Amino acid sequence: MISLGKDQNISKLSQLIKGESSFWINKNSFTDGKFSWQDDYFAVSVNESQVETVVNYIKNQELHHAKKSFDDEVREFMTKC
16 A cells, blocks of 8 residues: 655556566566566555555455455456446
């Protein structure tokens, strides 16, 4: 979860995160071949009243995804939007 300032945008932030993390992963040889991110990204805004719920979700992702696949979760999310 990231809070953007008024002079920041999702596209630039995504570019920075992907670039810096790719550099770090490749510099430390965490993968057999060269690591790179896909071109796309997904972002949603969260109402301030939902911040705690989202933070708890992030903290428990590993447990959560052991019960439900990523694809199932995306489909469920898209039907709620």
